[in-house]
Amino acid sequence: MLYREAGQFKATYAEDMAIFPIRQDRIALAVLLGIAFIGVPLLATFRIWPFGTDYLLWAILLPFLILALAAIGTNILVGYCGQISLGSGAFMAIGAYSAYKLATGVHIPLAWLGFAIAIPPLPVLASILLGGFMAAGAGILFGIPSLRIKGLYLAVATLAAQFFFDWAFLRLPWFTNYAPSGSVNAPELDFFGMVVRSPVERYLLCLAVVTVMAVLAKNLVRGNLGRQWMAIRDMDIAAELIGIRPLYAKLTAFAVSSFIIGVAGALWAFVYLGSWEPLAFSIDRSLELLFMVIIGGLGSIMGSFIGAAFILIVPIMLNVIPTKLGLPLSTQTITHLQFIIFGSLICYLLIKEPHGFARLISIGKEKLRLWPFPY
């Protein structure tokens, strides 16, 4: 009954083209943002339930935000442009390690030329953004095969990126500043003199980055470039005929997607992990991101958030709920159950609803608008 758009007339095209054309959705979003930006930090600062400990911030909200950002990046490539990628983890790693190198200073001795490239340590924010740009460059490079090959074959090409960078960051000591253990530590998170240390500060930092980038990504996908991507995804021949250059459309998708994933990788390393090894960005991460996108909704920014939340929360729920019911499960059982649930859910969604939870929600909203009448 509350969800009605009767009486909300749109007098301009700008109003009709808004992200949330229905007033109730706008109110819901404003409330959500209010809770996220003001409510959560306040509760966490004064340690009010459920923020009595830092567990919720550290173990759920922080990874949720960063992985949602990476999922948005994956979704732009896989969901919007239809180019299957198994290399998201590698692009996260490129973002993370580039940011790390830039934040600690780059020194490339070019002995045979008689000089060395030396870049002094850059501020953290610049490093993170430049990490994104490095990932974008790598994305363009590994996107070039997409001009010739499609589908599974492209997936294999991106898989090659994954294994190559896994190897590079593990075996080439230059990337880890010759750390003997192969694990590296993030620099202090100093933003123009403001040092981010506590979980609440980290949370707010990630929230701000994710919000801004999600809005920009949404702008892109509902603009002309987004339509070009979707056109390439849906029918590349017809897309060429209306003047879309496949080269430009595909490589911009790779670049934008890798940039977002790269920034997410840098945040994951710097803000969430603090110290990390290449294993943090293995093929498992790539697959996890792909699952998030498929479950949440291919071709939906909101779906990326839903998918990330689902993938993160299910294991925790599997742990918490049986314990509350007095049936504690062993860790192995939980892991197996997780595989079963994700596997069957992905099969089900791919067959029944390829657009994932996001589409189910929008169908739900359509029904809600008419409720209690069927049509």
Add this chain to the structure above:
Amino acid sequence: MRAPNANEILLQVEGVALAFGGVKALRDVSFNVKKGEIRAIIGPNGAGKTSMLNVVNGFYHPNHGAITFKGSTRSKMQPFEAARGGIARTFQNVALFKGMSALDNIMAGRTLKVRRGLLWQLLRYGPALAEEIEHRRKVEEIIDFLEIETIRKVPVGRLPYGLQKRVELGRALAMEPDLLLLDEPMAGMNLEEKEDMSRFIIDVNNHYGTTIALIEHDMAVVMDLSDRVAVLDHGVKIADGTPDEVKRSQAVIDAYLGVAH
């Protein structure tokens, strides 16, 4: 408004030959399309009509021959270059972007007219938003023209076939083409839908002055709509002229009805 100087030649196809291995799809075909006319290409199945359109808009590269469009001659070009030159096209089997709404499909047709780049589109503010709204206004005119207002937000995959054809025509119109190629615009339609589509084709020609080259199997439609008709059979042009001339041509009658051996 029909173009006043209807004798200006917009497209000249000169001695085009196209072979797929041993199959000769087109053999030395020449014809022209004058500015502002409705030109039909007909012929029995497998005559090479669709191949001809594919050559014109750059899908196939002819083995021989040249194509002169708007005064510039070329033998090879990519489809997006043809699009930039002002050639739009619809397909025999609808080739819409299934996951996108009718509105987005037609908006995608305006890709070549978009001037603001990636960074502006990221911000979607000021001039970028103004441009987007301007394109939307143009697209809404087309939506009005084709009478598909009610389905503008519906994903085209859910639309019935006749409406999909109409959306596809809308997407081609959004390009504001000089030459519009229609590959069997009425295939698989019932009588009313055919009448609607014929009306739209005539209106596009009259209202926007767009030159149209179409392939069609429905002879009644072809003879009524077109100014001139070219007939292909087995990759060879066997007749060319006004509908009445073509109807009387013995070669055409033989091609369609067969000859006694």
